[in-house]
Amino acid sequence: MSHGKQFTLYGDAGGPNPWKVVLVLTELGLTYESIFLNISKQEQKSPEYLKLNPNGRVPAIIDHENDNFVLWESNAILLYLVDRYDKDHKLSAATDAEKAIQNQWLFFQASGQGPYFGQFFWFNRYHSEKVPSAIERYYKETERVYSVLNDVLTKQEWLVGDKITIADISFITWNKAAFNSILGPDYHVEEKFPAVYKWNNAMTSRPAIKLVSEIQAEVRKNAAH
Template sequence: MSHGKQFTLYTHLGGPNGWKVAFLLSELGFTYESIYLDFNKQEQKSPEFLKLNPNGRIPAIIDHLNNDFVLWESNAILLYLVERYDKEHKFSAVTDAEKAFQNQWLFFQASGQGPYFGQYFWFTFYHPEKVRSAVERYKKETERVLSVLNDVLSKQEWLVGNKVTIADISFISWNNGAFAAILGPEFPIAEKFPSVYKWHNALISRPAIKSVLDEKAALSK
């Protein structure tokens, strides 16, 4: 293999979806090069990147272990990585039922957490006009998603199979954003959603994930 790293990850410093892929690559022990696209320069819309991802979004990966295989959509990447490389199922479901539940949570993250948290962030901080009804709607949806997670996690430690899987990992970066900025530091996460708070802290305390978060913090200075 001529490439220096096993994977190339096209991502963005502030974009949550790229970091979930970095978390899993770190947990699996792979080497990877992160290429941080500059959204202000519209690098995600450049002809070069659109050849990799016609949707013009991050993340996308190139798997140099698999003939430079290219894939985009973060949860599709998580599934690909565990299906191809996690043969011992350290971070993936084993039984058919567990696989169904794993996919259920990946779809919930992609259709629920990401869009609702993202829209709440957009209408709170970036939308040129203040639309109170939109802010209120997406705040309620953000809290609803957290309440769903909290209810389930009040009865079990992890989302699937009594262990950390890609289902759990898929939620980390958007939750980080929610707790730090979207809901704000004054929001009583620990009191209102104690099971989510405990689960999230257990995930970000894992050495492989913490190392990626430390890298992100260093790059953000």
């Protein structure tokens, strides 16, 4: 079966996790076709999609140049992409020690930033009843994650070695959600966590990442109509 693009990427218009995959695909110059699922209509729970991702979440990818290999979980996808397609280590660690540190931060993002930021947003904005203890817990955890990052980034420019890697990139989309909506308009990240703010700006000023931001804005605009 012939495919025009190397990858098929299943995602949605607004969710942070699929877009981090888009960031790495774009940085590496890999071609992909996006299929956007309507999360509000539970399309990610359809029998067809569950055959690809039994967890019923986005993202998932199909690598058509690797025997239609299917993979889900966003940070696992990032690791796969650089392990297979970043032989020059443009976005990935090269030594065993740096790979271990890279993976450490990917786990921290997946177990800390994503869940805590998401739970704070849910309980603060969407939960059917106000649960002050839950809001307080996840607000404090959100700040704790940024405190950890800020402490490290005060001493160094990037999380791993002396260049941007997928470890850094994995945080971008949840940072965007936090800065724009999760923490609210009166929360000043640049004052509370200046090293995080500087690091995030260094990443989002990259041409590929600016391009993805423009693409996402257009996708979200079209999805709203």
